[in-house]
Amino acid sequence: MGTLHHGDCLEVMAAMDAGSVDAVVCDPPYNVGKKYGDYSDNLPVDEYLVWLRMVYLEASRVSRDAVVFFPGIHHMFDVHEMLRGTGLRVVRPLAWHKKEFAGDLWSDGPAMCWEPIVWASGCKHPFYNRIFGTQGRDCLVVPSIHGNPHKGPHPCPKPLPVMRWLVNLFAPPQGLVLDPLMGSGTTGVACAMEGREFIGIDRELVYVKIARRRIAAAEAQTRLEVD
Numbered sequence: 162m163g164t165l166h167h168g169d170c171l172e173v174m175a176a177m178d179a180g181s182v183d184a185v186v187c188d189p190p191y192n193v194g195k196k197y198g199d200y201s202d203n204l205p206v207d208e209y210l211v212w213l214r215m216v217y218l219e220a221s222r223v224s225r226d227a228v229v230f231f232p233g234i235h236h237m238f239d240v241h242e243m244l245r246g247t248g249l250r251v252v253r254p255l256a257w258h259k260k261e262f263a264g265d266l267w268s269d270g271p272a273m274c275w276e277p278i279v280w281a282s283g284c285k286h287p288f289y290n291r292i293f294g295t296q297g298r299d300c301l302v303v304p305s306i307h308g309n310p311h312k313g314p315h316p317c318p319k320p321l322p323v324m325r326w327l328v329n330l331f332a333p334p335q336g337l338v339l340d341p342l343m344g345s346g347t348t349g350v351a352c353a354m355e356g357r358e359f360i361g362i363d364r365e366l367v368y369v370k371i372a373r374r375r376i377a378a379a380e381a382q383t384r385l386e387v388d
């Protein structure tokens with residue numbers, strides 16, 4: 162199953178060796194008032210950006226290359242501030258598009274049916290897997306999800322196809338992926354399905370338990386398919 166940690170990601174990463182994982186893939190809280198257990202998702206903006214900068218500073222230390230993250234629509238223009246002083250630079254922006262967008266959720270303008278993703282690295286020549294077809298492009302189209310079964314205990318789980326796409330693009334085969342803000346474990350499920358090792362961290366025990374069950378089920382299914 163890899164290794165799952167219940168704790169603060171900054172403390173857990175601080176105890177990890179430099180360059181001990183191949184890639185970091187994470188989806189941090191967007192600071193928009195969602196309910197993540199005891200975590201406050203409504204910090205002053207400056208405080209939120211300082212916290213993210215600390216997360217990405219540690220992520221850049223433990224990763225040998227890629228740090229891939231979702232900045233959120235509300236903070237997509239704050240990315241350079243998030244990365245200031247971390248040693249990371251933006252290699253390229255990516256996105257995922259919600260096909261047949263479910264509902265019209267306006268927020269001071271036309272309803273947005275895509276979300277930004279940032280591929281960052283401290284390497285001069287960042288690694289990525291050269292994949293042919295739609296999986297090798299910088300925008301993935303995903304059917305809208307109605308009634309995501311993992312939304313409830315966790316307010317905003319990412320679609321599994323999105324995380325499988327990112328793991329395949331930025332983690333070498335049989336590589337080790339870290340998600341320091343694991344949530345309900347979708348990145349770990351993606352790693353189990355795509356033959357990567359996984360380390361996950363979350364401060365909420367309920368999410369760690371959900372992630373453990375989901376990843377174990379994905380590994381069992383993968384073993385059945387291989388056999």
